Amino acid sequence: MFEAGELKLVLLRLLEDHPRHGYDFIRELESHTGGVYAPSPGVIYPTLTLLQDLGYVEAIASEGAKQQFALTEAGRAHLNEHRAEAELALERLKQLGAENNWFESGPVWRALQNLKAVLHDRLSSGADKRALLDVAEIIDEAAKRIERLDVPAKDAK
DSSP states (O other), rough: OTTTTHHHHHHHHHHSSSOEEEHHHHHHHHHTTTSSSOOOHHHHHHHHHHHHHHTSSEOOOOOOOOOEEEEEEEHHHHHTTHHHHHHHHHHHHHHHHHHHGGGGHHHHHHHHHHHHHHHHHHHHHOOHHHHHHHHHHHHHHHHHHHHHOOOOOOOOO
C-alpha cells in the first residue's frame, strides 16, 4: 500500500490537522480509501512509536485511556521537507478509493463475491487442466460481453 517511509509521512501529514490517537489514523486512512484499505493497529502503533523515537511526534495528555499524539517542531520540519511525498501518498489513497468505489455495493459487488466463492469452491479441490481452461473461457466470454455493453458515462444525464 505504501512505499518505504510513506506511512510515516502520511501520519505526520494527518497530525498536521490536529492531534490524534492510533485508531483515528486507522479510521482516517480507511475513509481516504472509501473503505478499501484500513491499516491494522499492528502497523500504526509501531510506526507512531518510531516517529516518537525520532522526535517527530509526542504523546500528549488526553481524556480517557487512548494516548494522543501531536506533531513536534522537528516533525513539522521533516514533513515540510517531504510534503510532496506525503501529499502524493494521500492522493494515491483517495484515488484507490475512487477507483474501487464503483463496486462497493450493489449487484455488481454481490456478483463478484458470488464468482469468487464459486471459483474457490470449484477450483480448490484441484481441478484438472481441462476444467481450468473451461473456467478461463467462461470468464473471458463474460468479460467480452461486459465490454460490449452500452453503458452510459457517469457524467451523462
